[in-house]
Amino acid sequence: MSGITAGSRRDERPPGDAALFFRRWLANPLQMGSVVPSSASLCRRIAGLVERAEDEIVLELGAGTGVVSRALLAAGVPPERLAVVEIVPEMAEHLRMALPGVQVIAGDAFDLPRALPARWHGKVGTAICGIPLVMLPLERQRAFVGAVEAVAPGRGFLLYTYCITSPLPYRRLGLSARRMAWTPANFPPASVWRYRPPQPQGGTSHGGGVPR
Ligand SMILES: C[S@@+](CC[C@H](N)C(=O)[O-])C[C@H]1O[C@@H](n2cnc3c(N)ncnc32)[C@H](O)[C@@H]1O
Numbered sequence: 001m002s003g004i005t006a007g008s009r010r011d012e013r014p015p016g017d018a019a020l021f022f023r024r025w026l027a028n029p030l031q032m033g034s035v036v037p038s039s040a041s042l043c044r045r046i047a048g049l050v051e052r053a054e055d056e057i058v059l060e061l062g063a064g065t066g067v068v069s070r071a072l073l074a075a076g077v078p079p080e081r082l083a084v085v086e087i088v089p090e091m092a093e094h095l096r097m098a099l100p101g102v103q104v105i106a107g108d109a110f111d112l113p114r115a116l117p118a119r120w121h122g123k124v125g126t127a128i129c130g131i132p133l134v135m136l137p138l139e140r141q142r143a144f145v146g147a148v149e150a151v152a153p154g155r156g157f158l159l160y161t162y163c164i165t166s167p168l169p170y171r172r173l174g175l176s177a178r179r180m181a182w183t184p185a186n187f188p189p190a191s192v193w194r195y196r197p198p199q200p201q202g203g204t205s206h207g208g209g210v211p212r
Contacts, residue, residue: 017065033132041185043071052125061109062130124152134167156196
């Protein structure tokens with residue numbers, strides 16, 4: 001995804017972000033899922049969808065070079081209420097330097113119950129996923145949904161994607177789905193989906209979206 005500008009706004013990113021991203025894409029394109037980082041327009045849309053009580057954190061999975069993280073901070077998420085998980089050690093190190101005060105976890109999002117400090121289990125207001133789940137087999141997608149549910153019961157997650165329809169077969173995963181945002185100012189144009197597990201009776205319904 002890119003350093004494309006939305007309207008007349010300049011995309012302020014530390015030099016080196018795009019080069020690191022591209023290098024990692026060359027090393028493992030399936031793990032990266034994109035040649036360039038997300039655009040400022042997409043990052044702002046993601047940040048605008050965050051729900052969080054004062055004592056809750058925002059959990060970002062697959063933080064890359066931190067473009068979404070920076071948009072979350074700019075939107076008012078306090079650094080001590082942001083935790084980011086990144087599987088590539090070099091990128092996690094980059095994030096530690098770029099995001100002072102943010103909890104950077106070098107680890108696998110599929111291993112969240114172990115990777116996320118126990119004090120934050122059940123305290124995740126919004127989980128945001130940048131991992132290219134669409135390319136994974138159903139069983140891996142199921143494992144991801146289970147990992148998020150273990151630390152953020154009932155909350156579901158946001159997922160950004162280049163797919164026009166839902167990138168996840170949400171009914172088979174036992175989720176509801178809704179496309180929350182779309183932006184042409186990204187390379188390629190991108191959507192943000194919200195997925196939720198079934199809500200308890202009397203809870204909020206989050207149905208809708210494109211059937212899969
Ligand atoms: C499409 S990039 C998104 C990066 C950044 N959030 C952005 O929007 O530009 C996907 C990121 O997920 C990371 N990733 C892939 N699989 C992961 C996993 N199992 N756990 C944690 N991070 C993962 C990749 O290393 C990469 O940085």
